[in-house]
Amino acid sequence: MVRDPRLPAPLSWSTFTTGLWRENPVFVMLLGLCPVLAVTNTATNALAMGLATTFVLLCSGLLVSLLRKVIPKQVRIASYIIIIATFVTITDYAIQAISLDLYRALGAFIQLIVVNCVILGRAEAYASKNPVRNAVVNALGMGLGFTFALLCLGVVREVLGSGSLFGADLFGPSFQPWAVFVLPPGGFFVLSFWLFVFAVFRKRQQRAAQPQQEAGHAA
Amino acid sequence: MSEQPGQPSPPPPPSSGSLIATLGGIAMLSGFFVVLTFQLTAPRIERNKQAALEKAVFAVLPEAVVRRNFHLDADGLVPLPDAEFARANLFAGYAADGRLAGLAMEASARGYQDVVTILYGYSPETRCVIGFTVLQSTETPGLGDKVETDPQFLANFGCLEARLNPEGTAMANEIVTVKHGKKAHPWEIDGISGATVTSVAIGTALRRSTSEMLPLLERFKDALPLHIEPPAGP
Numbered sequence A: 001m002v003r004d005p006r007l008p009a010p011l012s013w014s015t016f017t018t019g020l021w022r023e024n025p026v027f028v029m030l031l032g033l034c035p036v037l038a039v040t041n042t043a044t045n046a047l048a049m050g051l052a053t054t055f056v057l058l059c060s061g062l063l064v065s066l067l068r069k070v071i072p073k074q075v076r077i078a079s080y081i082i083i084i085a086t087f088v089t090i091t092d093y094a095i096q097a098i099s100l101d102l103y104r105a106l107g108a109f110i111q112l113i114v115v116n117c118v119i120l121g122r123a124e125a126y127a128s129k130n131p132v133r134n135a136v137v138n139a140l141g142m143g144l145g146f147t148f149a150l151l152c153l154g155v156v157r158e159v160l161g162s163g164s165l166f167g168a169d170l171f172g173p174s175f176q177p178w179a180v181f182v183l184p185p186g187g188f189f190v191l192s193f194w195l196f197v198f199a200v201f202r203k204r205q206q207r208a209a210q211p212q213q214e215a216g217h218a219a
Numbered sequence B: 001m002s003e004q005p006g007q008p009s010p011p012p013p014p015s016s017g018s019l020i021a022t023l024g025g026i027a028m029l030s031g032f033f034v035v036l037t038f039q040l041t042a043p044r045i046e047r048n049k050q051a052a053l054e055k056a057v058f059a060v061l062p063e064a065v066v067r068r069n070f071h072l073d074a075d076g077l078v079p080l081p082d083a084e085f086a087r088a089n090l091f092a093g094y095a096a097d098g099r100l101a102g103l104a105m106e107a108s109a110r111g112y113q114d115v116v117t118i119l120y121g122y123s124p125e126t127r128c129v130i131g132f133t134v135l136q137s138t139e140t141p142g143l144g145d146k147v148e149t150d151p152q153f154l155a156n157f158g159c160l161e162a163r164l165n166p167e168g169t170a171m172a173n174e175i176v177t178v179k180h181g182k183k184a185h186p187w188e189i190d191g192i193s194g195a196t197v198t199s200v201a202i203g204t205a206l207r208r209s210t211s212e213m214l215p216l217l218e219r220f221k222d223a224l225p226l227h228i229e230p231p232a233g234p
Helices: A013-022 A033-038 A043-066 A073-098 A100-109 A111-115 A117-125 A132-162 A184-218 B016-060 B082-087 B144-148 B151-157 B196-219
Strands: B066-073 B076-080 B090-094 B100-110 B115-123 B128-136 B176-178 B188-190
Touching: A013 A132, A033 A100, A033 A111, A033 A132, A033 A184, A043 A073, A043 A100, A043 A111, A043 A117, A043 A132, A073 A100, A073 A111, A073 A117, A073 B016, A100 A111, A100 B016, A111 A117, A117 A132, A132 A184, B016 B066, B016 B082, B016 B090, B016 B100, B016 B115, B016 B128, B066 B082, B066 B196, B076 B082, B100 B128, B100 B196, B115 B196, B128 B144, B128 B151, B128 B196, B144 B196, B151 B188, B176 B196, B188 B196
Parallel strands: B176 B188
Antiparallel strands: B066 B076, B066 B090, B090 B100, B100 B115, B115 B128
16 A cells, blocks of 8 residues: 555654664764864764754754644744754753853854754754654654764764873873864864765665565565 | 646635744744743853852962952952952952962963963962963864963963063063073063964963053052951861
8 A cells, every 4th residue: 555645654663763874964964064073073072062962953843843733834944943043042051051161162063053954954854744753753863863973973083183082081191192183184084984984884784685675576 | 827627726825914923923932941041041150150260260379269359440449249250350369378379360362263261370479470271262172272281381380470660550571472492581481383373372362461450450459458367267
């Protein structure tokens, strides 16, 4: 039976895992790369930025989905921006209340979550067309996928660039850090390395799936 | 183009009033959330800011155990309560025995990437800058941030001369950063090769601030208590 494409997709495990792996916003869709490159010089900054983005994704997804039948399509983008900006401001205050050092380390990138295309993209492509439960689960998956990608970069950059992990010294005073990894070019190097690793991994998965599909067709 | 018979007509576009009402409603909801969060977090943010400043003052004045806030300008030296610490531009640190251990002041100058803001300690007794801590900086990690870690650079601030002329109206010798290894006078800062711009920015910030603040301090020094009641022990 063919499903009506206008109906929302049913809630399933893949609603959550899509953002984590198959449509990972950084490694697959290459979205939101500005904070990915800018604030992953330490694992702590990467984790904080990932969690902040997840919070904004989750709350904006929830509200956009709740109001999806109320917001006319002519003003939907303006409405989504107001909703996203609200939760970014809340995150901004919350981080200042938690730690000023962390707030200084993340700098302007907290405010710039407003223009992160992962969030607006999710609001427009998913939350505005699906019920609240689906929107929340999907946003959580996307947010955690984004956090995972940021952590992948942050861990490598901090270990190589500072010789530490989450601020804890790993190699002792004799280690000469590769400062380039905490500088902007290091962000590009590590991102390209991870993109290569993920591309190889996906290719292998596709190759492994191909004989099974052919066998299915032959049968 | 004429409408095909039998096809449902598209819904009429919403009126301007309903669009304005929707956006207005969402903006009001947004305002409510933002104000609520601000009200809930403001006391804690204020506490964090005070704690960060306190930490910075005690870092540049290691002997100090008590901090007092002041605002110094051409009109005089005015003590401020802790609630108004954001207005203060001069902090006095007092030692455990109640005597004045030093003064801490903010200074800033353009660095390599952005403005570098520091808090520096000044000893009125020895007329020296006795240390500094970076409050805000986006300098290149591994290069510009050496100003906070390089032991040779930090050695400049054991006693960096900041003396006024005999009239007390201007600096006798303005603080200046010189090339690494070229320091010849006690008011010169030995720069860092590899963090040249940032080390020059520290010198510029100190020169500007001391030239402005120290003559004012000299004018209104009578308003600055040199001793306070020693703080009660723990």
